[in-house]
Amino acid sequence: MRTQPLLDIRRVYVEPEAARLPRGQEILARFPEAELVEVGSHHRIPELYGDETNVNRWVRIKTEALVLGVKKSLTARPNDRSADFIAPSTANGCAMACAYCYVPRRKGYSNPITVFANIDQILGYVRRHAGRQGVKPAPNQADPRDWIYDIGENSDCSLDATISENVRDLVRLFRDLSNAKASFATKYVNRDLLDWDPRGRTRVRFSLMPTADSKLLDIRTSPIAERLAAIDDFVAAGYEVHVNLSPVVVRDGWLESWAELLDQLDAALGPRAKAQLAAEVIFLTHNDRLHEVNLGWHPKAEEVLWRPELQQAKRSQTGGWNVRYRTGQKGRYVAALTELIAARLPYCRVRYAF
Template sequence: MTSPTTTNARRDPQPLLDVTRIYAEPDALASPRGRQVAARWPDAEVVEVASHWRIPELHGDEHNVRRWVRIKREALVLGVLKTVRTRPNGRSADFIAPSTSNGCAMACAYCYVPRHKGYSNPITVFTNIDQITAHLVRHAAKQGTKPEPNQCDPTDWVYDLGENSDCSVDAMISDNVADLIGTFRDLPNAKASFATKYVNRDLLDLDPQGRTRARFSLMPADTAKLLDIRTSPMAERLAALDDFVEAGYEVHVNFSPVVVEDGWLARWADLLDALGDATSERTKAQVACEVIFLTHNEQLHQVNLGWHPQAEEVLWQPRLQETKRSQNGQLNVRYAWRAKQGYVEQLLALIEERAPWCTVRYAF
């Protein structure tokens, strides 16, 4: 079901990655996908670990805050996904696909993934890709024809890829993403979907034939410079939208996270104008957006103070935010409910004014 790929032609991952140490479960390293990844950095030290999840040098050590970005650049983990399962979603996608990786080389200041992984979150590549794609084929077959349209898609079951990673970066490391796109290309009733903050033009060669939705995350450029660390500049993301449509992707955008700060609506007006200027009529005819306002986390706030305190000046604003205890017991903050309703209404009105062609799938 997967398609052959040309590993040697893949984009060079530098400067995002300059791997000097690979932590590997033995079974992962011995697998074809594990050998492929390790071969990309032949000079890297390989350290055998019992589990990809708990590596003392990486996870749970507060001193790693000072090496936050360095760990992301220099460390890579190879593991086997032990539990291969698909979970229901219903908001952005109908289902969350099994992860083929975890962690990210980028360092967005609001990212939730580090909350679950201690004080660093370098990329973990799961090497049992054949098991994962076979599971997805079986799962989609069991669903049959989608009975009615919903906010995820009018005709297809949508599977979200890269829940805890960024597929555009993952595609520079291994063929996992290419194999996933190839799998969904052949499924008559399902499509893949992934969100990204990085422009990897190698993805343009994967021939998705409309069966993969790429969702480019957008925010005002000045805000992104502060918060979207090690990601593609906003102008580069905007410039890629038409090209991905032409290459056979369905292209959506995520206005996420929306951060309320001085002049935020004027900044969003500029972004919406730039989005309109950057996109063709063909792109506008199929694009839709998700609007997601910032949710932050007390633990991540403390981590950020150790490596990027400037970000917390806009992310952590107690006068605007209220607390909410998450299901796992962590303390999250979000904009106070009544005020947030007003923020949402203001931004939706602005989208209708500046980009009426952009369908809003949902906003919260």
Template sequence: MYLSRDVMNLDLFPPEPSAATRPLERLLRVSRIYLEPEAGLHPRGRDILARFPDAERVEVRSHWNIPGLHGNEGNVESWNRIKGSTLVLGMKKTMRFEPNGRSADFLPPSAANGCVMACAYCYVPRHKGYANPVTVFVNIDRIQAALRRHAGKLGPKREPNLVDPRYWVYDIGCNSDCSADAALSDNVRDQVRLFTTLPNAMGSFATKFVNRELLTYAPQGKTRIRFSLMPHAKAKLLDVRTSPIAERIAAIDDFVAAGYEVHLNFSPVVITDGWQAEYDALFQELDDTLGAAAKAQLACEIIFLTHNERLHEVNLGWHPQAEALLWRPELQEAKVSQMGGTNVRYRTGMKGQLVREFIQLLERRMPYCRVRYAF
């Protein structure tokens, strides 16, 4: 399906918000809420429902399998309309902690799944079918209790690792964007404040959305925000419905001043002609913008694009322009993921050279930015 310029401008690239706009107003105007009955009775669920009193409420047996929403191929054409109008409330039932070792030591039970944004390379839609609105898990009390127990059993972190030298790090945003989630409920605020009470642990999440309400959370150095960045032109095409790159960069000093540890997430690195010059300009912009305090604590992670054939087919239905950059069979090879799925990544050998070249560019412009990992 080809999207006309008018549709592209309306659905993919909404107008810039005014200063008075609430954080998600331009992205999410909830008109329908699917909810598990128990979620509607929970205090956090009642609070969220009160925020959207005019929204239609539809009770469902499971937040994971909603007839007509998940797995419905016809929803591809309504991809962004659904993201911008639909919210799901559910109960988190499985309290599982998965070892990670890169962005974090552990992936804890998530307090949300899905996103109001629509980055063309996002992996979450692979698991949720053809529509991927936000699901908020309202039983944050159970999630936090599980986190306290898990961290308590670990005890102190006795040996530094690539994740952090002092704390066990939990990625609380691996299935969503916490900056956007914070505009829907108090779950993220509660998580940030929880980590200030855990002597051996800190939280972490990557974000492509600037929500200045988070500046009031008083994280006390116990939450790491990783601002995801790529060259401006690529972000306009691939980072759909997100905060502009310049806005993310401009926010870094403020979040450091507010008590967050702020890292950079160069992800995904997408290879096109002239990519070196684009990233060199991005690094120079960062060096010119960041203050001394931000630079002193700065680190980054570098992740080259991994794509997925099923997601490629879905994307062709709503954003084929992005696939011209993401789907490059002449540069990519098949890779079986840890979950058993078939993905594609840049070819072995070539990718190693690309990683080395990227790090050299970064070191020339930003020698103070420590590389936590790159692959």
């Protein structure tokens, strides 16, 4: 149970250009009592990023700070797993504090929500990009018919929607595209989305893990039971709903815990949800720098995340070390879980597992 609100915005770091745009003005009007701090760049704010002393204020910064900027580089990067393309983001960072999240190790010791105000430019780019793709030539693991655009790679769109209309604008955009669908993963149940009429053109991927793991690792997120209870409602509201079974954390009794979760998922779903269900299975990847950060604010999480006896290291592009379960052992873990899914949820297609 949360003891404080996810967001209590007291300070907004704002680029002047963002403040002049209509969306920027709308966002600022939502927080009239907040202190405004003018910044030259949304990704260069010393008191937020790169200061290791911020680990002591990890959750407080996420709760009280908001950054408002302009997205300069608009690209749709190819993706070969969850989506066909990663759409240009309308936000990054998060007010939640999952202990395994990769974003902090990119942005520094804090990653409050950054919202981009130039939504009209982003919408125009995505519309033109989808138009250039034409008809999808063949089915793939992302989707059998449509081009899939992940609109929430670096943030949680359900939570972003409490701050601005950016996500709703994207859902409206994809509702009218005949060859493309939006997709985003979420750990936050925002029932306001049920009124958006997506008409099957937005895929919501509810992230799930065993309840005990979630209580330890999914800090400040919606409880697993609440996510399970939302699936049927989102399907009824016109969303395509998949599940992200991630991250899978190997610990004593892990497979038994996942069996219990799969049974809970099966019991929560009605016929419509089961008929369209698919899953992604992603085993934990951790990082030495994030490990050090977590030791400063949530060391209990590292007892299950940092397991050198089970993991192997690989140098990351940023110079740190990423760790994942050892080759050979991981293959057996993946096989065990996918076999369990086939047995407990025979109607659920596993889109990919790694």
